[in-house]
Amino acid sequence: MNPTKNDKNTRTTGRPTLSEVARLAGVSPITASRALRGISSVATELVEKVQRAAEELNYVVNPAARALASAQSHSVVVLVPSLSNLLFIDTLEAIHSVLRPRGFEVLIGNYHYSRDEEENLLRNYLAYQPRGLLLTGFDRSESARRMIEASNVPCVYMMDLDPGAGVNCVGFSQQSAGATAAKHLISRGYKHLAYVGAQLDQRTLLRGEGFRQALQVAGRYDPDLELLTPRPSSVGLGGELFLQLMHSHPQVDGIFFGNDDLAQGALLEAMRCGIKVPEQVAVVGFNDLPGSAFMVPRLSSIRTPREAIGRRAAEQLLNLMAGNPVAQPVQDMGFELMVRDSS
């Protein structure tokens, strides 16, 4: 019924194809393809012609066709343990900002701090043959580990630093961050120091460990002053734990919270109960979240380079995907203690 011969140069869908661009530019499709991909072997003159033609037709590659022809998807999978924590948002934004301009599609998976969920996401997303993987931390199920290994997909680990070899990671030492908080409180003369952590993911635990070790070195460690709960971190929980701690151990005069939302909740609760911060008890948070600098009193916190971690991890992955040798497999992005009024 349809008399139109459907040769390569005849539009079928509403979208312009590479062949049309090529025709308009007066070259072959493959040359157009090369020109658009910035392959060096094309004459500058032709490149320009093709680019003009592409613009005129408003051409956009068909990613499906490209992926099929090249046997390479252009997607990168990013797995984070939480989104309700603003922490990871900054990192994701940074990742997007480096990967998207390079033509990568980024798939975000949130595993809600659950090992099983991470494993599932991994299984599902690996089916898309992603070009790269951006994962959070090192704590995962054995079979997740195996899937990553077997998939052979380049992978960069974010947030923490691994002692092991051959792993690409971008982050900072969680233990050292914990130790820094401890040393700061000690140096200010606080004597009875507590650590309060929620969520109990590996990094929270590591922070606690660093805190504890520094306390032990200073001969100030009291195991009773560690309050840990697997409940998700939140402002409300912070207030609750603070109250609980101050009731059970009134001598506490300094607290390091594993995350700023907990610390913020503590500050608010302290205000509510008339407990003076930092006079009666000092408070130090972690991550330096947006509101912290505006709390009453302004919250001291450890600022983490979340944005930089995302950017660097993505750049590192770009290298790996390109097959470039990796100069620095482990990149320590550090952290910064922000001393404000709460400690």
Place this chain on the structure above:
Amino acid sequence: MNPTKNDKNTRTTGRPTLSEVARLAGVSPITASRALRGISSVATELVEKVQRAAEELNYVVNPAARALASAQSHSVVVLVPSLSNLLFIDTLEAIHSVLRPRGFEVLIGNYHYSRDEEENLLRNYLAYQPRGLLLTGFDRSESARRMIEASNVPCVYMMDLDPGAGVNCVGFSQQSAGATAAKHLISRGYKHLAYVGAQLDQRTLLRGEGFRQALQVAGRYDPDLELLTPRPSSVGLGGELFLQLMHSHPQVDGIFFGNDDLAQGALLEAMRCGIKVPEQVAVVGFNDLPGSAFMVPRLSSIRTPREAIGRRAAEQLLNLMAGNPVAQPVQDMGFELMVRDSS
């Protein structure tokens, strides 16, 4: 050099293809395809055979090939104006939770409250031939509108309710929410009521409009008491605007903030300056973000059904994509005034 004839049944990549599954099952590729897609016209017996074969080979479709052949991807694009606002996180999570189990890949785009950026994202993502679109609000560039229209991709608009016809949307009336805040403050006896908004996206403006109209009806509208800034909403900014307003208009005794982070900042700043809330000035926020209930004093706010909106919008889109008739094109999910201690 390579002697292997590359016919349809010879493995090239590491992954099994549909043809291999078909061969193992003893059927033609197209039958295997139909069986795997659950197309009714295939004999139950064959379906089972094919499924077994697929499982044995650990077959997973190649999404690129599928997309290319069918001119349809399995991806849904979600565009939000911000991620640093916890608001949209809840919505995204809900969307994920309904779309992922149905086999859809969800692509998130953040346009940072920029019309241009939204237009760009749309252009780029539309290249993926997404099956569906989930967009935020109705305020966008003319060419973005045209692209959506021209793409012919099913689309559901979130967060706001449109007066127009033929649009699928899930949200609540922003104006009515603003009016509710006004009526509440009026009913409590506050006289000099201000609206403070940042970001100035359409919904913030609409909220302000609803607030103003309710004030006008009550004969309490004072145009001087509207403080609007395009700067991004944040706790810090909230404190700043609060101070500015209280200095320039000391008579103000009630403020409605366009977002909770602003209101939280105001509360903190009030505390810092010794301004009593709600005695000297009442404060009402918007969105009821996580920390608000724990502020000092506990913040009154309008709770928005962000999670429900995400879920419903995704379900609605599922219907549209399946070609089902849409029973309710516009779904009002309402909102709830949470009266606490700040008003």
Place this chain on the structure above:
DNA sequence: TTGTAAGCGTTATCAT
């Protein structure tokens, strides 16, 4: 109900 044939839009390969 099943199969055949022909693309989908791009890129790899191998010529020229």
Place this chain on the structure above:
DNA sequence: ATGATAACGCTTACAA
């Protein structure tokens, strides 16, 4: 440096 040709793995016609 450019081009012809043949895939890539799947699905849409259409035929049987």
